[in-house]
Amino acid sequence: MAATTPPLRQDSPAITCVKKLAETPNLNSIPSNYTYYTTPTEATASDPDDSIPTIDLSLLTSDDPDEKSKAVQELGKACQDWGFFTIVNHGIPEELMKATLEATDRFFNLPEEEKPEFEPKNVLEPIRYGTSCNSAKEKVFCWRDFLKVFVHPEFHCPEKPESLRELLPEYCERTRDVVRKLLKGISESLGLEEGEIEKAVDLQRSLQIYAANYYPRCPNPNVAVGMVPHSDHGLLTILIQNGVGGLQIQHQGKWVNVNAPSNSILVNTGDHLEIVSNGKYKSVLHRAVVNNEKTRISIAMANGPSLETVVCPASQLMRNEGGMRSYIPMKYKDYLLSHQGSQLNGKAMLKRVQIQDY
Protein backbone atom coordinates (compact mmCIF):
# COMPACT_ATOMS: atom_id res chain seq x y z
CA MET A 1 0.00 0.00 0.00
CA ALA A 2 1.32 3.45 -0.89
CA ALA A 3 2.25 5.62 2.00
CA THR A 4 -0.04 8.58 2.53
CA THR A 5 0.78 11.83 4.25
CA PRO A 6 -1.34 12.22 7.38
CA PRO A 7 -3.66 15.22 7.18
CA LEU A 8 -2.51 18.30 9.10
CA ARG A 9 -4.18 18.60 12.46
CA GLN A 10 -6.69 21.43 12.35
CA ASP A 11 -5.26 22.97 15.47
CA SER A 12 -1.61 22.66 14.48
CA PRO A 13 0.06 26.06 14.63
CA ALA A 14 1.25 27.56 11.37
CA ILE A 15 4.59 28.32 12.94
CA THR A 16 6.73 26.69 15.61
CA CYS A 17 8.91 28.29 18.23
CA VAL A 18 12.11 29.84 16.93
CA LYS A 19 14.21 28.03 19.54
CA LYS A 20 13.42 24.76 17.78
CA LEU A 21 14.17 26.31 14.40
CA ALA A 22 17.50 27.68 15.65
CA GLU A 23 18.45 24.20 16.90
CA THR A 24 18.03 22.65 13.44
CA PRO A 25 21.37 20.91 12.72
CA ASN A 26 23.57 22.85 10.29
CA LEU A 27 21.24 25.82 10.04
CA ASN A 28 23.38 28.24 8.07
CA SER A 29 20.79 30.81 7.14
CA ILE A 30 17.37 31.88 8.25
CA PRO A 31 14.21 31.06 6.27
CA SER A 32 13.12 33.97 4.08
CA ASN A 33 10.09 34.72 6.25
CA TYR A 34 12.50 35.82 9.00
CA THR A 35 14.26 38.37 6.80
CA TYR A 36 13.12 41.71 8.20
CA TYR A 37 15.78 44.16 7.05
CA THR A 38 16.57 44.48 3.38
CA THR A 39 19.74 46.47 4.01
CA PRO A 40 21.93 44.87 6.71
CA THR A 41 22.96 48.29 8.12
CA GLU A 42 19.35 49.00 9.14
CA ALA A 43 19.81 46.87 12.24
CA THR A 44 22.86 48.79 13.40
CA ALA A 45 22.92 51.52 16.01
CA SER A 46 25.57 53.73 17.49
CA ASP A 47 26.55 54.28 21.07
CA PRO A 48 24.68 57.20 22.61
CA ASP A 49 26.44 60.60 22.49
CA ASP A 50 25.45 61.32 26.09
CA SER A 51 25.29 58.66 28.70
CA ILE A 52 21.94 57.09 29.46
CA PRO A 53 20.65 58.64 32.72
CA THR A 54 20.99 56.80 36.03
CA ILE A 55 18.42 57.33 38.75
CA ASP A 56 19.29 56.59 42.36
CA LEU A 57 16.03 55.24 43.75
CA SER A 58 17.11 55.71 47.38
CA LEU A 59 17.34 59.48 46.83
CA LEU A 60 13.75 59.59 45.60
CA THR A 61 12.60 58.56 49.04
CA SER A 62 15.21 60.56 50.95
CA ASP A 63 14.22 62.40 54.17
CA ASP A 64 16.36 65.32 53.06
CA PRO A 65 13.96 67.55 51.06
CA ASP A 66 16.73 69.07 48.92
CA GLU A 67 18.16 65.69 48.03
CA LYS A 68 14.70 64.36 47.19
CA SER A 69 13.71 67.35 45.11
CA LYS A 70 16.96 67.09 43.10
CA ALA A 71 16.27 63.39 42.47
CA VAL A 72 12.70 64.17 41.37
CA GLN A 73 14.01 66.77 38.94
CA GLU A 74 16.54 64.34 37.50
CA LEU A 75 13.84 61.70 37.10
CA GLY A 76 11.59 64.16 35.24
CA LYS A 77 14.48 65.11 32.97
CA ALA A 78 15.28 61.45 32.24
CA CYS A 79 11.62 60.83 31.31
CA GLN A 80 11.45 63.91 29.14
CA ASP A 81 14.82 63.69 27.36
CA TRP A 82 15.15 59.90 27.04
CA GLY A 83 12.07 58.00 28.20
CA PHE A 84 14.67 55.57 29.38
CA PHE A 85 17.06 55.21 32.32
CA THR A 86 18.96 52.81 34.58
CA ILE A 87 18.16 52.59 38.28
CA VAL A 88 20.55 51.96 41.16
CA ASN A 89 19.95 51.43 44.89
CA HIS A 90 16.61 49.90 44.01
CA GLY A 91 16.60 47.25 46.73
CA ILE A 92 16.05 44.27 44.41
CA PRO A 93 18.66 41.66 45.34
CA GLU A 94 21.01 40.76 42.51
CA GLU A 95 20.64 37.05 43.35
CA LEU A 96 16.87 37.31 42.88
CA MET A 97 17.32 38.88 39.45
CA LYS A 98 19.85 36.25 38.46
CA ALA A 99 17.74 33.37 39.75
CA THR A 100 14.61 34.69 37.98
CA LEU A 101 16.54 34.89 34.71
CA GLU A 102 17.79 31.32 35.22
CA ALA A 103 14.28 30.06 35.98
CA THR A 104 13.12 31.81 32.79
CA ASP A 105 15.83 30.05 30.81
CA ARG A 106 14.64 26.77 32.35
CA PHE A 107 11.11 27.47 31.16
CA PHE A 108 12.18 27.90 27.53
CA ASN A 109 14.28 24.74 27.76
CA LEU A 110 11.37 22.55 28.91
CA PRO A 111 10.14 19.97 26.42
CA GLU A 112 7.31 21.54 24.36
CA GLU A 113 4.73 19.19 25.87
CA GLU A 114 5.47 20.59 29.34
CA LYS A 115 4.89 24.19 28.29
CA PRO A 116 1.50 25.93 28.17
CA GLU A 117 -0.56 25.95 24.97
CA PHE A 118 1.38 27.46 22.07
CA GLU A 119 -0.04 30.67 20.60
CA PRO A 120 -3.43 30.82 22.38
CA LYS A 121 -5.87 33.04 20.50
CA ASN A 122 -7.16 35.22 23.33
CA VAL A 123 -4.99 38.25 24.07
CA LEU A 124 -6.33 38.40 27.63
CA GLU A 125 -5.34 34.79 28.34
CA PRO A 126 -3.27 35.15 31.56
CA ILE A 127 -0.54 32.77 30.37
CA ARG A 128 0.59 33.09 26.79
CA TYR A 129 3.50 31.27 25.25
CA GLY A 130 4.32 31.99 21.64
CA THR A 131 6.73 33.21 19.03
CA SER A 132 7.52 36.43 17.12
CA CYS A 133 5.22 39.31 18.17
CA ASN A 134 1.86 38.55 16.61
CA SER A 135 2.47 35.61 14.29
CA ALA A 136 -1.19 35.40 13.21
CA LYS A 137 -0.90 38.85 11.64
CA GLU A 138 2.70 38.97 10.46
CA LYS A 139 4.27 38.04 7.15
CA VAL A 140 7.79 38.41 8.49
CA PHE A 141 8.52 36.91 11.88
CA CYS A 142 10.73 38.06 14.72
CA TRP A 143 13.57 35.83 15.90
CA ARG A 144 12.02 35.59 19.33
CA ASP A 145 9.93 33.32 21.54
CA PHE A 146 8.04 34.74 24.48
CA LEU A 147 6.18 33.89 27.63
CA LYS A 148 3.70 36.47 28.91
CA VAL A 149 2.05 35.99 32.26
CA PHE A 150 -0.43 38.22 34.11
CA VAL A 151 1.04 38.40 37.59
CA HIS A 152 -1.05 41.17 39.16
CA PRO A 153 -3.72 41.88 40.43
CA GLU A 154 -4.11 38.11 40.24
CA PHE A 155 -1.00 36.00 40.20
CA HIS A 156 -0.68 33.39 37.47
CA CYS A 157 2.30 31.21 36.60
CA PRO A 158 2.98 28.18 34.39
CA GLU A 159 3.14 24.85 36.25
CA LYS A 160 6.78 24.34 35.35
CA PRO A 161 9.54 24.99 36.15
CA GLU A 162 9.04 24.96 39.87
CA SER A 163 11.78 27.56 40.36
CA LEU A 164 9.76 30.11 38.39
CA ARG A 165 6.70 29.53 40.59
CA GLU A 166 8.88 30.01 43.65
CA LEU A 167 10.71 33.14 42.57
CA LEU A 168 8.24 35.07 40.48
CA PRO A 169 5.93 36.33 43.28
CA GLU A 170 8.81 38.06 45.03
CA TYR A 171 10.35 39.46 41.87
CA CYS A 172 6.98 40.85 40.79
CA GLU A 173 6.28 42.44 44.16
CA ARG A 174 9.72 44.03 44.29
CA THR A 175 9.36 45.51 40.82
CA ARG A 176 5.89 46.87 41.69
CA ASP A 177 7.45 48.56 44.68
CA VAL A 178 10.04 50.18 42.39
CA VAL A 179 7.27 51.29 40.04
CA ARG A 180 5.26 52.81 42.90
CA LYS A 181 8.29 54.85 44.00
CA LEU A 182 9.04 55.95 40.46
CA LEU A 183 5.43 56.99 39.81
CA LYS A 184 5.42 59.08 42.99
CA GLY A 185 8.56 60.87 41.81
CA ILE A 186 7.20 61.25 38.28
CA SER A 187 3.95 62.68 39.65
CA GLU A 188 5.91 65.28 41.60
CA SER A 189 8.14 66.05 38.66
CA LEU A 190 5.00 66.97 36.71
CA GLY A 191 3.92 69.34 39.48
CA LEU A 192 1.20 66.96 40.70
CA GLU A 193 0.57 65.59 44.18
CA GLU A 194 2.86 62.64 44.94
CA GLY A 195 0.00 60.10 44.82
CA GLU A 196 -1.89 61.59 41.86
CA ILE A 197 -0.80 59.19 39.10
CA GLU A 198 -1.12 56.21 41.43
CA LYS A 199 -4.73 57.19 42.12
CA ALA A 200 -5.56 58.05 38.51
CA VAL A 201 -4.44 54.65 37.21
CA ASP A 202 -5.70 52.59 40.19
CA LEU A 203 -2.25 51.21 40.91
CA GLN A 204 -3.57 48.92 43.64
CA ARG A 205 -5.19 46.83 40.93
CA SER A 206 -2.58 47.54 38.24
CA LEU A 207 -2.06 45.03 35.49
CA GLN A 208 1.46 43.70 35.72
CA ILE A 209 2.71 41.38 33.00
CA TYR A 210 5.86 39.30 33.19
CA ALA A 211 7.04 39.22 29.58
CA ALA A 212 10.04 36.96 29.05
CA ASN A 213 11.86 37.08 25.72
CA TYR A 214 14.08 34.33 24.35
CA TYR A 215 16.29 35.22 21.38
CA PRO A 216 18.33 32.20 20.24
CA ARG A 217 21.57 32.58 18.32
CA CYS A 218 20.76 33.62 14.80
CA PRO A 219 22.81 32.72 11.69
CA ASN A 220 21.90 36.03 9.94
CA PRO A 221 21.69 38.61 12.70
CA ASN A 222 22.04 41.57 10.33
CA VAL A 223 18.80 40.97 8.53
CA ALA A 224 16.71 39.35 11.25
CA VAL A 225 14.96 41.24 14.05
CA GLY A 226 14.43 40.21 17.68
CA MET A 227 11.60 42.61 18.27
CA VAL A 228 10.35 45.21 15.83
CA PRO A 229 10.39 48.91 16.77
CA HIS A 230 7.56 49.56 19.22
CA SER A 231 6.56 51.39 22.34
CA ASP A 232 5.16 49.53 25.35
CA HIS A 233 1.47 49.92 26.18
CA GLY A 234 1.76 50.39 29.96
CA LEU A 235 3.19 53.09 32.21
CA LEU A 236 6.68 51.84 33.00
CA THR A 237 8.56 48.70 31.95
CA ILE A 238 11.31 47.29 34.16
CA LEU A 239 13.80 45.28 32.13
CA ILE A 240 16.59 42.90 33.07
CA GLN A 241 18.68 40.70 30.79
CA ASN A 242 21.16 37.84 30.95
CA GLY A 243 24.22 39.94 30.23
CA VAL A 244 23.82 39.71 26.46
CA GLY A 245 23.08 43.05 24.79
CA GLY A 246 20.50 43.56 22.05
CA LEU A 247 18.19 46.34 23.16
CA GLN A 248 18.26 49.56 21.16
CA ILE A 249 16.29 52.69 21.90
CA GLN A 250 15.53 55.65 19.73
CA HIS A 251 17.02 58.84 21.08
CA GLN A 252 16.79 62.15 19.24
CA GLY A 253 15.77 60.30 16.10
CA LYS A 254 18.74 57.89 16.13
CA TRP A 255 18.97 54.24 17.18
CA VAL A 256 21.37 53.79 20.07
CA ASN A 257 22.67 50.65 21.76
CA VAL A 258 21.95 49.82 25.38
CA ASN A 259 24.69 47.48 26.49
CA ALA A 260 23.78 47.10 30.12
CA PRO A 261 25.52 44.55 32.34
CA SER A 262 23.45 41.68 33.73
CA ASN A 263 22.96 43.25 37.15
CA SER A 264 21.50 46.52 35.94
CA ILE A 265 17.82 47.39 35.84
CA LEU A 266 16.53 49.39 32.92
CA VAL A 267 13.32 51.37 32.89
CA ASN A 268 11.39 52.62 29.90
CA THR A 269 8.34 54.82 29.65
CA GLY A 270 5.21 53.42 28.02
CA ASP A 271 2.22 54.83 26.14
CA HIS A 272 0.11 55.31 29.26
CA LEU A 273 2.72 57.49 30.89
CA GLU A 274 2.65 59.60 27.75
CA ILE A 275 -1.16 59.79 28.01
CA VAL A 276 -1.28 60.55 31.75
CA SER A 277 1.41 63.22 31.36
CA ASN A 278 -0.52 64.70 28.41
CA GLY A 279 2.43 64.17 26.10
CA LYS A 280 5.16 65.60 28.32
CA TYR A 281 6.84 62.22 28.85
CA LYS A 282 6.72 60.43 25.52
CA SER A 283 6.89 56.65 25.38
CA VAL A 284 10.24 55.55 24.03
CA LEU A 285 10.53 53.67 20.77
CA HIS A 286 12.74 50.59 21.14
CA ARG A 287 13.60 47.32 19.40
CA ALA A 288 15.72 44.23 19.97
CA VAL A 289 18.44 42.95 17.68
CA VAL A 290 19.85 39.42 17.67
CA ASN A 291 23.34 37.95 17.45
CA ASN A 292 25.00 34.76 16.25
CA GLU A 293 27.03 34.03 19.37
CA LYS A 294 24.81 33.75 22.42
CA THR A 295 21.19 33.24 23.33
CA ARG A 296 19.77 36.40 24.81
CA ILE A 297 17.09 36.38 27.49
CA SER A 298 15.33 39.48 28.76
CA ILE A 299 12.51 39.93 31.24
CA ALA A 300 10.32 42.94 30.69
CA MET A 301 7.93 43.58 33.57
CA ALA A 302 5.18 45.67 32.05
CA ASN A 303 3.35 47.80 34.60
CA GLY A 304 0.13 49.39 33.51
CA PRO A 305 -3.04 50.91 34.94
CA SER A 306 -5.79 48.56 36.12
CA LEU A 307 -7.62 46.94 33.21
CA GLU A 308 -10.86 48.81 33.96
CA THR A 309 -9.35 52.29 34.29
CA VAL A 310 -10.31 54.80 31.67
CA VAL A 311 -7.06 56.65 31.25
CA CYS A 312 -6.78 60.26 30.23
CA PRO A 313 -4.33 63.08 30.90
CA ALA A 314 -4.19 64.09 34.59
CA SER A 315 -6.86 66.75 35.18
CA GLN A 316 -4.53 68.98 37.19
CA LEU A 317 -2.11 69.02 34.28
CA MET A 318 -4.82 70.14 31.92
CA ARG A 319 -5.88 72.87 34.34
CA ASN A 320 -2.26 74.05 34.43
CA GLU A 321 -2.03 73.95 30.67
CA GLY A 322 -5.26 75.77 29.93
CA GLY A 323 -7.42 72.68 29.36
CA MET A 324 -5.78 71.37 26.19
CA ARG A 325 -6.17 67.61 26.13
CA SER A 326 -3.99 65.74 23.66
CA TYR A 327 -5.35 62.18 24.09
CA ILE A 328 -8.82 60.66 23.95
CA PRO A 329 -9.81 58.81 27.17
CA MET A 330 -9.79 55.04 26.67
CA LYS A 331 -10.18 52.04 28.92
CA TYR A 332 -6.81 50.36 29.38
CA LYS A 333 -8.33 46.96 28.60
CA ASP A 334 -9.54 48.22 25.20
CA TYR A 335 -6.18 49.80 24.48
CA LEU A 336 -4.42 46.54 25.35
CA LEU A 337 -6.77 44.49 23.19
CA SER A 338 -6.10 46.74 20.21
CA HIS A 339 -2.37 47.01 20.84
CA GLN A 340 -1.83 43.27 21.27
CA GLY A 341 -4.41 42.26 18.69
CA SER A 342 -2.73 44.11 15.82
CA GLN A 343 0.68 43.83 14.31
CA LEU A 344 3.24 45.59 16.48
CA ASN A 345 4.14 48.76 14.62
CA GLY A 346 6.06 51.63 16.19
CA LYS A 347 3.65 53.95 18.03
CA ALA A 348 0.69 53.29 15.73
CA MET A 349 -1.70 52.45 18.56
CA LEU A 350 -0.91 55.62 20.50
CA LYS A 351 -1.54 57.70 17.38
CA ARG A 352 -5.09 56.36 17.35
CA VAL A 353 -5.90 58.05 20.65
CA GLN A 354 -3.91 61.18 19.99
CA ILE A 355 -6.00 64.28 19.38
CA GLN A 356 -3.47 66.58 17.81
CA ASP A 357 0.09 66.73 16.67
CA TYR A 358 2.34 68.34 19.18
Ligand SMILES: O=C(O)CCC(=O)C(=O)O
Ligand atom coordinates in the same frame (compact mmCIF):
# COMPACT_ATOMS: atom_id res chain seq x y z
O1 LIG B 1 14.44 42.25 24.85
C1 LIG B 1 14.45 43.45 24.97
O2 LIG B 1 15.45 44.08 25.32
C2 LIG B 1 13.22 44.27 24.65
C3 LIG B 1 11.96 43.59 25.04
C4 LIG B 1 10.77 44.45 24.83
O3 LIG B 1 10.83 45.51 24.28
C5 LIG B 1 9.46 44.01 25.32
O4 LIG B 1 9.33 42.87 25.82
O5 LIG B 1 8.50 44.81 25.22
Ligand SMILES: [Fe+2]
Ligand atom coordinates in the same frame (compact mmCIF):
# COMPACT_ATOMS: atom_id res chain seq x y z
FE1 LIG C 1 9.08 46.69 24.65
